[in-house]
Amino acid sequence: MACAKSTYQFLFDNCFELYQREFQTDSEAVVGSDLVDGADQGPSSLSSLEFWHELIALVASIIDEDQTSYTAVLNQSVALLLRSV
Numbered sequence: 001m002a003c004a005k006s007t008y009q010f011l012f013d014n015c016f017e018l019y020q021r022e023f024q025t026d027s028e029a030v031v032g033s034d035l036v037d038g039a040d041q042g043p044s045s046l047s048s049l050e051f052w053h054e055l056i057a058l059v060a061s062i063i064d065e066d067q068t069s070y071t072a073v074l075n076q077s078v079a080l081l082l083r084s085v
Contacts, residue, residue, distance in 0.1 A: 011058045019054035022061065 011018060 007062065008059065011062070012055065015051060015055045015058060018058055023054075023057060
């Protein structure tokens, strides 16, 4: 639980920077940086729909990565448990 909380707190606190690094191309980042000042970044931008869009995209990507990473391990563990029963 603590790991999940710290992961999602990190995403929330660093949403703008992480989204720019993960999803924006170089040309989009340059254009976007002209439109966004420091006051519109991070938790202070809770009223911004763009902030929530970016946060949801980051959370969805983490869930997708976890699913990809852990599905094979979990399937193997379940198979071993079923064999032992």
